[in-house]
Amino acid sequence: MSTLQRRSWAEPFKIKAVEPLKMTTRAERESYIAEAGYNTFLLRSRDVYIDLLTDSGTNAMSDYQWAGMMMGDEAYAGSENYYRLEKAVQDFYGYKYLVPTHQGRGAENIISQILIKKGQYVPGNMYFTTTRLHQELSGGTFVDVIIDEAHDSQSTHPFKGNVDLKKFESLIARAGAENIAYITIGATVNMAGGQPIAMENLRAVHALASRHGIKVVLDATRAMENAFFIKKREAGYADKSIKDILREMCSYSDAATMSGKKDLLVNIGGFLALNDYDVFEEARNMVVVYEGLHTYGGLAGRDMEAMARGIEEACQLDHLQARIGQVEYVGNRLLELGIPIVKPIGGHAIFLDAKQFYPQLEQTKFPAQTLAAELYLESGIRAMERGIVSAGRNKETGDHYFPKLELVRLTFPRRVYTQAHCDVTVESVYEVWQNRSKVKGLTMVYEPKYLRFFQARFEKL
Ligand code: F0G
Numbered sequence: 001m002s003t004l005q006r007r008s009w010a011e012p013f014k015i016k017a018v019e020p021l022k023m024t025t026r027a028e029r030e031s032y033i034a035e036a037g038y039n040t041f042l043l044r045s046r047d048v049y050i051d052l053l054t055d056s057g058t059n060a061m062s063d064y065q066w067a068g069m070m071m072g073d074e075a076y077a078g079s080e081n082y083y084r085l086e087k088a089v090q091d092f093y094g095y096k097y098l099v100p101t102h103q104g105r106g107a108e109n110i111i112s113q114i115l116i117k118k119g120q121y122v123p124g125n126m127y128f129t130t131t132r133l134h135q136e137l138s139g140g141t142f143v144d145v146i147i148d149e150a151h152d153s154q155s156t157h158p159f160k161g162n163v164d165l166k167k168f169e170s171l172i173a174r175a176g177a178e179n180i181a182y183i184t185i186g187a188t189v190n191m192a193g194g195q196p197i198a199m200e201n202l203r204a205v206h207a208l209a210s211r212h213g214i215k216v217v218l219d220a221t222r223a224m225e226n227a228f229f230i231k232k233r234e235a236g237y238a239d240k241s242i243k244d245i246l247r248e249m250c251s252y253s254d255a256a257t258m259s260g261k262k263d264l265l266v267n268i269g270g271f272l273a274l275n276d277y278d279v280f281e282e283a284r285n286m287v288v289v290y291e292g293l294h295t296y297g298g299l300a301g302r303d304m305e306a307m308a309r310g311i312e313e314a315c316q317l318d319h320l321q322a323r324i325g326q327v328e329y330v331g332n333r334l335l336e337l338g339i340p341i342v343k344p345i346g347g348h349a350i351f352l353d354a355k356q357f358y359p360q361l362e363q364t365k366f367p368a369q370t371l372a373a374e375l376y377l378e379s380g381i382r383a384m385e386r387g388i389v390s391a392g393r394n395k396e397t398g399d400h401y402f403p404k405l406e407l408v409r410l411t412f413p414r415r416v417y418t419q420a421h422c423d424v425t426v427e428s429v430y431e432v433w434q435n436r437s438k439v440k441g442l443t444m445v446y447e448p449k450y451l452r453f454f455q456a457r458f459e460k461l
Helices: 002-008 026-035 063-069 080-092 104-115 129-137 165-175 199-211 223-233 242-251 277-290 301-314 317-336 367-379 419-434
Strands: 097-101 121-124 141-144 182-186 215-219 255-259 270-274 349-353 384-386 407-411 442-446 457-460
Touching: 026 367, 063 301, 080 097, 080 242, 080 270, 080 301, 097 104, 097 277, 104 129, 104 215, 104 255, 104 270, 104 277, 121 129, 121 165, 129 141, 129 182, 165 199, 182 199, 199 215, 199 242, 223 242, 223 317, 270 277, 301 317, 317 349, 317 419, 367 384, 367 407, 367 419, 367 442
Parallel strands: 121 141, 121 182, 182 215, 215 255
Antiparallel strands: 097 270, 255 270, 349 407, 384 407, 442 457
């Protein structure tokens, strides 16, 4: 049975180019992580063995995409690749208008500035770091309306990305629809553990929002992966194609922000996609200020071509099966070893529950930051903190946000690592788990003002 399961996610590709990895000694890693202020973002990539920091921009492109790179039309205006990308977005996602951006946060900046008036609320199914920051910089206040199960690492709800319609409705009643800029829907929800939203829920959110004249903005960064979960888990979708499911998902939104660096199998790129012509016109005007002309948005022509081709590849069922199957394989092995991870296993990553690793550490001793550092020390594997450091501070009170979830994310780049790398990862996490009682935590010695997790520095307690 287990052999059969493994085969079911075997990679639908073979390897054509390889990139050597460096192995390091424990003594070397001790000095590297201390130099990096116990922040895995500050490590040099050459000192990392298996890099599970992020699935963002770290994907392996196909020969088809690389061939497309040679077809880059690097004209300042009207690049052919822009039109190819526009067509792919219209065809696969179904939005009318496209504004390319250098990556996801470029699109977030533009849509936040256009749609948010100072003092308005912006509900969403859990925050994402850059998304919320752009909303705040535009004068908005984020309100979390995700279901409670999403904040419980052990709830096995199949769609932990769902919006709690009662929370959304009560915000509308409390604040008034005119004080709500729009609702952001993440699909899948990164900070909840890569958890999907159900089509039924998305449909209901759209219906409720529309009744009150509130726009729905989809964060489509990992929407193809969300579509895969809908196909596997939601009644009525087993026989639908990923493309059809994706189109239906997008049909319940007015606009999408996109980081192509995830789903779309590229190293750089993103876009804002829209249906409303007036908003499009403003966005197209603004992109010129922040990103570049509206037919390249901070990207080279070749990057747009790679992303257009990535769209075609990303929604292939066998690709998604292998991609999500690999994550599932690691997750199931960790569960067999009794290691606490967020359940169900998400789409792009395994999230270790740092609170359960280190019950001896209060959240102000940064359990997840500590765990990420310990894992690097153990084996040279790089993971990412997704807990109190990532959550940042409340802009009014200046206090830390204390998120319920204190997690370390092992994020899998698409088409990059082999099953043997996965096994090494499992063994290393197990070793760190075995040594968990000795750990004393960290103290923060430098804190940047924005998105502090990227550059904060720590010392061992
Ligand atoms: N939305 C989601 C759900 C994301 O995961 C990210 C990036 C963004 C927006 C912003 O996109 O990086 O292209 O500007 N997430 C990366 C990560 C950084 O590691 O999860 P970007």
